[in-house]
Structure formats: structure tokens, C-alpha cells
Amino acid sequence: MNKILVTRAAARRLRLFFPWVYRTDIQQATGDAGDLVSVHAPDGAFLGIGYINPASEISVRILSFSDVEINxxxxxxxxxxxxxxxxxxxxxxxxxxxxxxxxxxxxxxxxxxxxxxxxxxxxxxxxxxxxxxxxxxxxxxxxxxxxxxxxxxxxxxxxxxxxxxxxxxxEIPGRIEIAESGARFLVNLRESQKTGFFLDQRRNREVTASYVEEGFEVLDVFANTGAFGIHAALRGASRVRLVDVSREALELARENLAANGLAAQTVKADAFDYLTEAPGARDRFDLVILDPPPFAKAKRSAAGALKGLRHLIIQSLRILRPGGLLAVFSCSHHVSQEDLQRTVLDAAAERGCRIEILEHLFQDRDHPYVLNIPMSLYLKGFLLRSL
Ligand SMILES: C[S@@+](CC[C@H](N)C(=O)[O-])C[C@H]1O[C@@H](n2cnc3c(N)ncnc32)[C@H](O)[C@@H]1O
Missing domain, CATH: 3.30.750.80 (RNA methyltransferase domain (HRMD) like)
Known part of the structure; x- marks a missing residue:
């Protein structure tokens, strides 16, 4: 098999089961793009088996830290x-x-x-x-x-x-019906975002819905196909409004509402514009959900992402009833839980309100977080009460 020698720093990381070798970690390499390689420390000690692509900044990804056959x-x-x-x-x-x-x-x-x-x-x-x-x-x-x-x-x-x-x-039908904690959703594998559905939010939808009381008015922003709002409606929310910029997502949201025997308002809008301008002066909600896409795709854009989130949180706090709930998320691994918490506090200071943290929220268990791979924790959130 092709052999790679890596730097001492990379060897240390691999011994802690970090599965990537960056291009700059490589001291000596053989093997063409896509080949299996065995990875070794400068002293020749075996570290793992992976595959190589010298064209990628992450040049080797480890398949096994043991010397086994990949078959x-x-x-x-x-x-x-x-x-x-x-x-x-x-x-x-x-x-x-x-x-x-x-x-x-x-x-x-x-x-x-x-x-x-x-x-x-x-x-x-x-x-x-x-x-x-x-x-x-x-x-x-x-x-x-x-x-x-x-x-x-x-x-x-x-x-x-x-x-x-x-x-x-x-066969892949145009709509696949799935069940999630008592709700039904239609998934369109061909046209949807991600592979079809935001599965990583499953537990957070359940936790958030468990706080919904009969008659709640709910605003689900970045709603995609309506999953948070639909769970809230099934728990007794009397009015649900779904906001998303994607027409296709909202079309499917309407099908999902029908599949669950529910009605809700769907609004196609940019969330920033909507939250800043649209809700009427007397429009108030008991629960607002903010589940934006990953604003920070790279480390350097994390500050901008937090600024955007701060704005969204301030606007959401503005339209919450006293004692109302806010579920806020970030799905970028460049934004930490502490970053998000600081941003919430900052927004609360701007609004002059106190915030109680009801729940710390993370990606569900089918998206494992491996401590040795820091970036495997990407989805963070809070369920908050505005006091
Ligand atoms: C992380 S997903 C939301 C998932 C959803 N909460 C669920 O549980 O299925 C983010 C959503 O934000 C929408 N989106 C992206 N940019 C937007 C914007 N500027 N304004 C409104 N929606 C936006 C996308 O279309 C996508 O549906």
C-alpha cells in the first residue's frame, strides 16, 4: 500500500483519533488521488489507513486507526x-x-x-x-x-x-411520507434541500413543542417545510405562521399541514426583512423559532454570522409576548455554544430584557458528536424565555 509520512504535530492529532491529515501535514507521500494509503509518524510508526486526495486541503481522511484490510x-x-x-x-x-x-x-x-x-x-x-x-x-x-x-x-x-x-x-416516489414523534411529513428527495429533511432538528422540535400550551401563537422563521410549526400546532398552538424564502419549501409545508389536518399561514419572505418590517405593530407571539441556514461557512465569516443572528434575536424579542419563548439555532461549527450564548445576552441587553435558558439544544443522536472531532458538533441552540 502507498505510504504517507506526516509531521509530528499531525501524528499527535491522529493518535487522539482526529481523522484528517491536512496537505501541510504531509512530509512524504506516494499514491494518486483516491488511493488507499497507510499513514505513519516521522519515526515510521503506524497511525492509520485512509484515502488520499492531494488536490484537497484535507489530503487524507482516515478510515481506520487499526491496521486492517479495507474490504x-x-x-x-x-x-x-x-x-x-x-x-x-x-x-x-x-x-x-x-x-x-x-x-x-x-x-x-x-x-x-x-x-x-x-x-x-x-x-x-x-x-x-x-x-x-x-x-x-x-x-x-x-x-x-x-x-x-x-x-x-x-x-x-x-x-x-x-x-x-x-x-x-x-423506486423513488415524488413524495415519501415519514413519521416523526406523532407528526407526518412528506419528503421530496429530488427537489429538497439537504438530502430531503432536517433530521438533525428532530429532538429539538420535540423539546420545543413540549413547551407549547393550548392557544399559543407561533412564528416559525426559516421554517423550511414547516416541521417546528407543525409540531407546535399538534401540541395545541392556535395560530402558526411559517416564514421561509424558498417557494418550493413552503409548497411542501402546505402539503405537510394538510397531511396533519392543520392550517397555518405561509409567508414567502426574506427573514431579515420580514422580522424587521412585516409583523404588524400589534402582532405578538408566544413562541418564535429561528433556525437559519449556516451563515458562517468559514471561520472568517463567524463574526458576520453572529451579527446577523443578533439582529434576528433582537427583532424576535421585540415581537414576543412577556414571558414568551424563543428557540434559536446556529448550524455552523464555526459558531460555538458560547458564541451563541453571548450573542443572545448581547441582544437581550439591547432590548433591555432578562433571559432564562430553558434548554440547551444540540443535533439529534443520529448526527453523532465525537469529542475527538470538534467539527462534528455543528448544531447548537437554546430554548429561551424572555422575562
Ligand atoms: C436550517 S433550515 C430550517 C429547517 C427547519 N426549521 C426544519 O426543522 O425543517 C433553513 C431554512 O432557511 C431558509 N432560508 C435561507 N435563507 C433565508 C432567508 N434569508 N430568509 C428566509 N429563509 C431563508 C432555507 O430555505 C431553509 O428552509
Whole structure:
């Protein structure tokens, strides 16, 4: 196998099970893009096996920290371990993330399951090479009704790959109905954002809904297909308004409302404009949800992202009833929980109100957070009460 020698600093990180070798970590390398490589410390000690792409800043991604053969049995074990982690979600939902890339020791691969259909994203050249071994194993283990490939992550272009949207196996209907904690949602794998649904917010939707009281008025901003608002309505909210900039997302939100026998107002608008201008002078809410897209895609944009969030929080506090609730999220790993907390306090100071933290919120368990991989914690949030 091709051999890579890395710097001492990189060796230290790998010994702590950090799964990436950056281009600048490499002292000596053989192997072409996509090849399997064994990674060694400057003294020759074995550190791990991964795949290489010298064109990417993350040049090696580790598949195993043990000296094992990367074959179908290897992937079978990895997949079974990933499925076991999701077992506790059985009964709550039939949709979950089955493979979360590095956090499940399958770098570059995302697999989501929607009521027996799989959505697959291959994000790296190395995984592109390995898919022929891995995907048949996946299909054998899950026996899916259909597999849809949705490899459209921006990272693919850095890996020298194009976009792939195609049915790989079986049938993929235009709408797949999933169940989540008593609610029903329709998922359109072909047209939706992400692989189809924001599965990572499942637990946060449940926690937030558990605070909803009969007659609550709820504003779900960045609503996508309405999942937070729909859970709130099912808990007794009397008025729900969904705001999103995407027409397609709101169309599906309306279908989701109908599927749950609910009615709500849907508003196609930019959230910043909407919150600043739109709610009428006397429009007040008992719960506002702010679940924006990752404003900070790079470290350098974190400050701008927090400024944007601060503005959204100030506007939300303005339209909350006294004692009202605010669920606020950031899904960028460049924004920490402390950053978000500071931003909330800053916004509260601007509004002259006190804030009680009711819940610390994170991505659900099918998107594992591995402490050795700091960036595997990306979704943070708070459920707050404005006093
Ligand atoms: C993280 S998702 C929200 C997921 C949703 N809360 C759920 O549980 O399914 C972010 C949403 O923000 C929307 N969006 C992005 N930029 C926006 C903007 N400037 N104004 C309003 N919506 C926006 C996207 O269309 C997307 O639906």
C-alpha cells in the first residue's frame, strides 16, 4: 500500500483519533488521488489507513486507526455499528441519518433513510472509489425500496467531482411520507434541500413543542417545510405562521399541514426583512423559532454570522409576548455554544430584557458528536424565555 509520512504535530492529532491529515501535514507521500494509503509518524510508526486526495486541503481522511484490510467485511462492520447507534430512535421515527461521515468512521459518506428509502451523498473522491464495495453492502443490510444519490455538496468541486442526482436502485416516489414523534411529513428527495429533511432538528422540535400550551401563537422563521410549526400546532398552538424564502419549501409545508389536518399561514419572505418590517405593530407571539441556514461557512465569516443572528434575536424579542419563548439555532461549527450564548445576552441587553435558558439544544443522536472531532458538533441552540 502507498505510504504517507506526516509531521509530528499531525501524528499527535491522529493518535487522539482526529481523522484528517491536512496537505501541510504531509512530509512524504506516494499514491494518486483516491488511493488507499497507510499513514505513519516521522519515526515510521503506524497511525492509520485512509484515502488520499492531494488536490484537497484535507489530503487524507482516515478510515481506520487499526491496521486492517479495507474490504466488504470492514464496511459491513462499520455500517452495523452505525445502525446500532440509531436503534433507540426506532418507534419514534422511520427517518434518520444512518451514516454521518467522519462521525461514523466513514469519511465522505452521508446516508439518510426515509421510510425505507435511502438518500446517499458521496462527498469525496476517496469515497467515490470505495462506493462500489460499500453501497452493495449497504443495500444488502437495509434492503431499501429505493436508493437516490444526491451528491451535490460544494466540497465535491474541491475534490474534483461534479454533481450527481440519480436513482441508483428501486423506486423513488415524488413524495415519501415519514413519521416523526406523532407528526407526518412528506419528503421530496429530488427537489429538497439537504438530502430531503432536517433530521438533525428532530429532538429539538420535540423539546420545543413540549413547551407549547393550548392557544399559543407561533412564528416559525426559516421554517423550511414547516416541521417546528407543525409540531407546535399538534401540541395545541392556535395560530402558526411559517416564514421561509424558498417557494418550493413552503409548497411542501402546505402539503405537510394538510397531511396533519392543520392550517397555518405561509409567508414567502426574506427573514431579515420580514422580522424587521412585516409583523404588524400589534402582532405578538408566544413562541418564535429561528433556525437559519449556516451563515458562517468559514471561520472568517463567524463574526458576520453572529451579527446577523443578533439582529434576528433582537427583532424576535421585540415581537414576543412577556414571558414568551424563543428557540434559536446556529448550524455552523464555526459558531460555538458560547458564541451563541453571548450573542443572545448581547441582544437581550439591547432590548433591555432578562433571559432564562430553558434548554440547551444540540443535533439529534443520529448526527453523532465525537469529542475527538470538534467539527462534528455543528448544531447548537437554546430554548429561551424572555422575562
Ligand atoms: C436550517 S433550515 C430550517 C429547517 C427547519 N426549521 C426544519 O426543522 O425543517 C433553513 C431554512 O432557511 C431558509 N432560508 C435561507 N435563507 C433565508 C432567508 N434569508 N430568509 C428566509 N429563509 C431563508 C432555507 O430555505 C431553509 O428552509
Amino acid at each position: 466488504r467485511d470492514f464496511f459491513r462492520e462499520r455500517l452495523l455499528a452505525a445502525f446500532r447507534k440509531r436503534e433507540p430512535l426506532r418507534g419514534k421515527t422511520d427517518a434518520c441519518r444512518l451514516v454521518h461521515a467522519e462521525a461514523d468512521e466513514l469519511p465522505g459518506l452521508i446516508v439518510d433513510e426515509y421510510a425505507g428509502h435511502l438518500a446517499v451523498q458521496v462527498n469525496t473522491l476517496g469515497m467515490e472509489r470505495l462506493r462500489e464495495v460499500l453501497l452493495p453492502e449497504m443495500a444488502e443490510l437495509r434492503q431499501p425500496k429505493g436508493i437516490y444519490e444526491k451528491s451535490d455538496a460544494k466540497s465535491r468541486s474541491r475534490e474534483g467531482l461534479g454533481t450527481e442526482h440519480r436513482v441508483l436502485h428501486g
